[in-house]
Amino acid sequence: MSILLVGEIFSILLNTPTYVLVIEFILTASVLCMIFVRSGPRDNSGRKRKLTKEEEEEAIKNYTPEDLIEELGYELSSKTVTGRVGKHITIDGKKCLNVATHNYLGLLEDQTILEKAMVSLKKYGVGSCGPRGFYGTLDVHLDLEDKLAKFMGAEEAVVYSYGFSTMASAIPAYSKRNDVIFADEKVNFAIQKGLQASRSTVYFYKHNNMADLERLLLEKIPLHKKNPKHRRFLVAEGIYMNTGEMCPLPELVAIRKKYQLRLFLDEGISFGTIGKTGRGLTELLNVDPLEIDLICGSLEWAVPSVGGFCVGSHFIIEHQRLSGLGYCFSASLPPLLTQAAITALDTFEEHPEMFSELVEVSKKVHKELASLPKFKLSGDKLSPVKHLFLEDQQKTVEEKILILEQIVEKCLSNSLAIVDAKYLLDKEQANPEPSLRITVNRKLTDDDVKNCVNVLKNVSNSIC
Amino acid sequence: MKNKGYSNGDIAHKSENHTGLEKTNQETVISSSTANKESFEEAPLKTACLTYLGFYLLMILGYINQLFFSPKVAKEENREGYPPLYEAFESFYSRYVYRRIRDCWNRPICSVPGAEVTLKDRVTNDYGWSFEFTGTETKCLNLGSYNYLGFAANSGPCAEETEKTCREIGLAIPSPRREYGNHKIHIEVEKLTAQFLGVEDATVFGMGFATNALNLPTLLSPGCLVLSDEKNHASIILGLRLSGATTKVFKHNNMKDLERQLRRNVIYGNEKTGKPWKKIMICVEGVFSMEGSVVKLPEIVALKKKYKAYLYLDEAHSVGAMGPNGRGVVDYFGLDPKDVDILMGTFTKSFGSAGGYIAGSKKLIDNIRANSHAHCYASTMAPPVAQQILTSMKIIMGLDGTDEGKNRIDALARNTRYFRRRLAQIGVIIYGHEDSPVVPLLVYLFSKIGAVVRILTKRKIAVVGVGFPATPIMEGRIRFCLSASHTKEQLDYALQVIDEISDQLGLKYSRKSRDPNPIEY
Numbered sequence: 001m002s003i004l005l006v007g008e009i010f011s012i013l014l015n016t017p018t019y020v021l022v023i024e025f026i027l028t029a030s031v032l033c034m035i036f037v038r039s040g041p042r043d044n045s046g047r048k049r050k051l052t053k054e055e056e057e058e059a060i061k062n063y064t065p066e067d068l069i070e071e072l073g074y075e076l077s078s079k080t081v082t083g084r085v086g087k088h089i090t091i092d093g094k095k096c097l098n099v100a101t102h103n104y105l106g107l108l109e110d111q112t113i114l115e116k117a118m119v120s121l122k123k124y125g126v127g128s129c130g131p132r133g134f135y136g137t138l139d140v141h142l143d144l145e146d147k148l149a150k151f152m153g154a155e156e157a158v159v160y161s162y163g164f165s166t167m168a169s170a171i172p173a174y175s176k177r178n179d180v181i182f183a184d185e186k187v188n189f190a191i192q193k194g195l196q197a198s199r200s201t202v203y204f205y206k207h208n209n210m211a212d213l214e215r216l217l218l219e220k221i222p223l224h225k226k227n228p229k230h231r232r233f234l235v236a237e238g239i240y241m242n243t244g245e246m247c248p249l250p251e252l253v254a255i256r257k258k259y260q261l262r263l264f265l266d267e268g269i270s271f272g273t274i275g276k277t278g279r280g281l282t283e284l285l286n287v288d289p290l291e292i293d294l295i296c297g298s299l300e301w302a303v304p305s306v307g308g309f310c311v312g313s314h315f316i317i318e319h320q321r322l323s324g325l326g327y328c329f330s331a332s333l334p335p336l337l338t339q340a341a342i343t344a345l346d347t348f349e350e351h352p353e354m355f356s357e358l359v360e361v362s363k364k365v366h367k368e369l370a371s372l373p374k375f376k377l378s379g380d381k382l383s384p385v386k387h388l389f390l391e392d393q394q395k396t397v398e399e400k401i402l403i404l405e406q407i408v409e410k411c412l413s414n415s416l417a418i419v420d421a422k423y424l425l426d427k428e429q430a431n432p433e434p435s436l437r438i439t440v441n442r443k444l445t446d447d448d449v450k451n452c453v454n455v456l457k458n459v460s461n462s463i464c
Numbered sequence: 465m466k467n468k469g470y471s472n473g474d475i476a477h478k479s480e481n482h483t484g485l486e487k488t489n490q491e492t493v494i495s496s497s498t499a500n501k502e503s504f505e506e507a508p509l510k511t512a513c514l515t516y517l518g519f520y521l522l523m524i525l526g527y528i529n530q531l532f533f534s535p536k537v538a539k540e541e542n543r544e545g546y547p548p549l550y551e552a553f554e555s556f557y558s559r560y561v562y563r564r565i566r567d568c569w570n571r572p573i574c575s576v577p578g579a580e581v582t583l584k585d586r587v588t589n590d591y592g593w594s595f596e597f598t599g600t601e602t603k604c605l606n607l608g609s610y611n612y613l614g615f616a617a618n619s620g621p622c623a624e625e626t627e628k629t630c631r632e633i634g635l636a637i638p639s640p641r642r643e644y645g646n647h648k649i650h651i652e653v654e655k656l657t658a659q660f661l662g663v664e665d666a667t668v669f670g671m672g673f674a675t676n677a678l679n680l681p682t683l684l685s686p687g688c689l690v691l692s693d694e695k696n697h698a699s700i701i702l703g704l705r706l707s708g709a710t711t712k713v714f715k716h717n718n719m720k721d722l723e724r725q726l727r728r729n730v731i732y733g734n735e736k737t738g739k740p741w742k743k744i745m746i747c748v749e750g751v752f753s754m755e756g757s758v759v760k761l762p763e764i765v766a767l768k769k770k771y772k773a774y775l776y777l778d779e780a781h782s783v784g785a786m787g788p789n790g791r792g793v794v795d796y797f798g799l800d801p802k803d804v805d806i807l808m809g810t811f812t813k814s815f816g817s818a819g820g821y822i823a824g825s826k827k828l829i830d831n832i833r834a835n836s837h838a839h840c841y842a843s844t845m846a847p848p849v850a851q852q853i854l855t856s857m858k859i860i861m862g863l864d865g866t867d868e869g870k871n872r873i874d875a876l877a878r879n880t881r882y883f884r885r886r887l888a889q890i891g892v893i894i895y896g897h898e899d900s901p902v903v904p905l906l907v908y909l910f911s912k913i914g915a916v917v918r919i920l921t922k923r924k925i926a927v928v929g930v931g932f933p934a935t936p937i938m939e940g941r942i943r944f945c946l947s948a949s950h951t952k953e954q955l956d957y958a959l960q961v962i963d964e965i966s967d968q969l970g971l972k973y974s975r976k977s978r979d980p981n982p983i984e985y
């Protein structure tokens with residue numbers, strides 16, 4: 001009997017291909033390894049063992065963690081602003097022409113908006129004392145959401161209490177681990193954080209380069225075929241904060257359709273600035289808003305308030321009310337600031353000529369800035385945000401930053417508030433080129449524009 | 465510190481396993497900073513079984529419902545052939561389970577969220593898919609808003625000074641702090657905050673949620689270890705995720721578990737690479753907003769010192785609301801604020817404003833000013849928000865020359881103890897620390913959350929209900945937030961109503977002996 005059994009086993013061994021035997025052996029060995037070999041300290045003969053109590057105490061005594069934070073090592077330059085910020089800004093006591101802060105329409109100085117906000121203050125107080133779910137929803141929030149949805153031609157809107165958290169919360173509400181996102185390499189930092197928080201696989205395409213996007217998409221088709229259930233998203237900005245360029249929206253929409261992506265568009269800058277009635281890129285380029293799955297905007301730049309919003313179909317937006325982290329888990333927008341946003345939207349509708357005025361100024365500024373010899377101008381001519389890069393390509397990033405800082409200082413002493421765009425270079429996705437970021441204000445007169453360009457020209461000539 | 469029953473070196477804790485089904489009604493009394501003051505009574509086994517049964521019943525009904533009635537918003541338009549946008553369970557849950565009691569959340573109000581609040585009445589004609597306003601309003605006693613010190617007000621010094629500031633410097637400053645958003649008023653708020661907390665320096669941000677989410681990545685990097693309490697707020701979890709550090713979770717307020725993990729990680733380092741951790745940080749909250757518990761700070765400080773870890777303390781719900789001077793849990797336990805490496809908090813709750821702060825050593829704050837995501841990219845705190853903080857904080861500190869602040873702090877402490885003791889006397893199960901102004905009342909069953917919120921609204925009391933997924937399935941609860949502006953009469957009315965409905969709905973789960981004597985206010 002036993003002989004039969006041995007014979008049987010022997011014949012099985014003989015009939016099994018060698019590679020199977022090898023694999024089986026390796027598998028068995030690794031299982032045994034996992035069971036018996038544990039990481040940890042070893043004794044003199046190389047065998048592993050647990051530390052004794054004394055050794056543990058010794059290890060605790062010897063543990064030296066890094067400092068919580070490094071010494072900064074340099075004095076952080078701090079310019080203090082006083083008074084009200086508007087077309088002019090008072091920096092360290094000096095009144096300067098302001099082409100540095102976002103106030104495209106000049107509504108920060110609008111008295112009607114302020115007065116209505118004060119009425120709201122006397123009705124609701126300052127804080128809302130709760131998140132939207134827990135008695136933090138005031139009637140003004142619902143009004144603002146209705147107004148935004150109507151204004152943008154969408155079914156529903158959702159308001160966030162912080163501009164940064166809007167896109168940063170909206171993206172991870174939909175895109176999860178295993179999903180795939182295609183994003184422009186120059187997207188702003190808030191979007192980058194949203195991409196990171198989603199834990200999805202992110203592919204960046206070259207800035208505004210549709211051929212590169214298509215190449216990437218084609219390249220990833222086999223991957224998608226393998227996992228057809230994985231959602232895929234396309235993320236872009238209407239006007240890019242980091243370059244001032246406009247995205248080719250019709251092409252993006254065509255690609256969205258062709259490859260079945262969902263398109264998220266950040267209209268932070270373009271909302272309330274471009275298009276005949278300020279409705280943004282969709283209006284300017286005549287794209288049906290329904291073609292875009294989610295549009296985000298800011299209430300901090302064209303609108304003189306705080307916060308941000310998303311608009312889209314009910315199907316899409318409703319989801320954020322339970323899954324948008326910055327929406328669910330944060331106190332809602334203070335009612336007086338909500339009222340300010342509502343009044344600003346009313347102003348948009350009452351005075352649609354504001355937008356053409358702004359575009360005129362933007363064009364003028366664009367033309368003038370393009371004539372500056374030492375700089376390379378970046379940005380669409382319609383965009384209220386423009387960047388001036390240093391022409392000199394020989395210099396390192398650090399050198400450029402230093403030169404730009406000097407220019408800013410000199411401009412300030414000439415009563416022109418201009419800003420070198422600040423980045424956390426080690427945290428950014430695509431190293432942004434150092435630049436001066438110019439923001440256009442509707443209230444700038446021809447003389448202001450001339451004056452600004454002259455100062456810049458003189459200062460840059462004296463420094464570069 | 466001594467009279468808090470705390471003894472160094474004796475890191476004790478009591479039975480924490482309140483999610484299990486064992487009958488551990490008896491609490492072990494061991495010397496601990498919050499022992500005898502904190503309670504997490506277990507539900508009777510019968511209730512636990514019924515809760516699960518009820519939940520599964522709801523789910524089954526939901527599935528049946530789904531089979532026969534197509535939802536109103538099920539379809540995404542113009543996106544044929546796309547993979548579904550939402551996970552099947554997620555959309556099922558929100559459409560067929562949550563919708564049944566959807567009316568209990570997101571209730572619009574149209575007044576100051578003060579001691580009383582005016583709800584805008586709404587009805588649903590389609591079982592929770594949509595709501596319509598009736599045009600009427602209901603004034604309710606407000607036990608739902610985070611208005612601990614009663615600074616939510618539309619008149620008085622805060623509103624007046626805020627108006628003045630708005631007229632002077634406008635409603636917003638649309639630039640990040642590192643560019644031209646560094647306004648004089650921010651510097652004032654930061655100085656005052658540092659003075660209030662008794663630390664070297666502080667810096668402020670426009671949103672409380674973002675204070676955690678955008679600053680934790682500045683402090684941590686891959687190769688660092690974070691030991692995070694399991695009940696920590698979503699903003700901390702997001703911040704930790706963005707930081708790239710390794711996060712390990714310890715059981716809620718469980719010092720034994722924390723020490724076990726600390727010890728192991730200090731001795732053995734990162735078990736995957738064998739290298740020691742660059743730094744170890746303990747992340748906790750002062751008062752946990754869903755549990756009503758208070759962090760065992762003295763023990764944590766001792767552990768942190770012993771194992772050379774750093775401590776990040778989120779005082780969102782405790783600053784202003786705890787401690788004899790309203791300076792949060794550090795003040796409550798009489799500890800030195802310098803023992804906590806990073807003090808974080810928000811201005812939304814006790815100060816009736818918005819935004820958050822980080823406070824600590826000058827070195828820390830300087831570094832955050834230079835490297836914080838928020839300071840570099842996000843707009844600064846709005847002037848009205850900053851002014852509200854300045855005025856309310858000065859009142860709390862007594863800098864306005866009155867006892868107003870002190871009185872408010874005392875009133876909140878008195879209201880808290882009175883309300884908690886009376887609830888215990890009624891015989892309902894409440895969680896948390898006796899001095900925590902957040903009072904969760906356990907109702908367990910999902911359907912009871914809806915029932916309690918609805919009935920209390922009918923009796924003109926506004927409260928918050930919390931259920932799965934914000935809490936474990938087992939632990940549906942109603943949360944009361946107390947305020948210094950509540951009067952004894954208001955609390956008595958609420959308690960009387962709660963007593964009545966507890967009989968109707970069967971909420972008197974507690975098996976503890978009840979205090980037969982009347983509770984003094």
